[in-house]
Amino acid sequence: MITAQFNKKLWSAQGGMQLDIQMELQQGECLTLYGDSGAGKTSALRILSGLLQPDSGRIEVGGETWYDSGKNINLPPQKRNIGYVFQDYALFPNLTARENIAFGLRKGESSALLEELITITSLGELQHKKPGQLSGGQQQRVALARALVRQPKLLLLDEPMSALDHLTRSHLQDFILEARQRYGFTVILVSHDLGEIIKLSDRVAVLGNGVISREGSPAQVFMQHKISGKFQFSGKILGIEQQEVVWIVTLLIGANLVKVVVTEKEIQGLSIGDQVIVASKAFNPILQKIRDL
């Protein structure tokens, strides 16, 4: 379990802001911090990692105190058992993928985990290449593997996939889900991608002006109203086309294109690029088995 409570006066172009965070996470949980730029999300991650010292507070991870202003405890980043992955992969350009990952290993630790991570990130054939020879998605896999080789209790992900294309992003999300299940670490994610948030997180905390203003499951936070439909996905509007008395909306859901018919009343307020929840009742869809070829 992770409990954190901290304050920090932050300065930005808009002036001063008081970051005042209180959070509690269960072991293995994934919490997303969601909010506008400048709301304090990255500062919160930096404080948890030890890169930024709060003005006061207490951070406890799995029974271990990382920070306690009252007792003058402040573990340096390297003593905190975390993995931290940013949008910018921050790999060593002169080391190979494998050497970059191995850099995260502590002295005397076996390389069995290193081999396992290279396998599950599908970096086997690329392990001896240098970052400059890898694509963005491949570099980010290296960065994730490097963070995980330290067997962190807490993995901090600061928009790690925002620079990647949709398919690469989806593969990395699958990898994070699989790794989380396998190693049981807790995740705090900063993301703006609704699909990604719904796919990865158990809980969302909305951060505005330095404080958590709303908290709940992705459905509770993002849907204006909870609805009973069991056939629910989040998607992005790619096209809107009027046909007679109805409108046909083309949506990207995951990697699939689907079409949904909506009426005039509903189309008002929807535009191309909007993220939407698509809901239907579980009674409507039909299933057809795909024949083995």
Place this chain on the structure above:
Amino acid sequence: MNRIEGQISGIQVSGSLSLVSVDCKGILLKSIIIDTPDTSDYLATGTKVQLLFKETEIVIAKPGVREISLQNRILAVISAIKQGDLLCSVILESDLGTLEAIISTNAVADLSLQPGIEVLAMIKLNEIMLSPC
């Protein structure tokens, strides 16, 4: 999406299914959902809910229809019809508010539907979603 407000007046549970009866200004509408009072805390008698259903899921009949499986029936008067080649949007005024039904242009002609006519709007119980207010 059509929205009607009401208050849960009864819940019949069987396994993970619930048949929820909602009292909407005296008209009883029913919805079947894959949730029970154990999995969804809003499922309780007296809770205010919205019933949501798609315009394309409304069946329109002339009053007096008998022997049909659709039990969710709302008496309404047609206030407008927007016509397309294949589909029509039929706007209905009822005690429960304005409803829209998308039905075939052919059916509109067959039933001689026009503004001012009284009809029954019917919805299958598996087409209604519930949302707590």
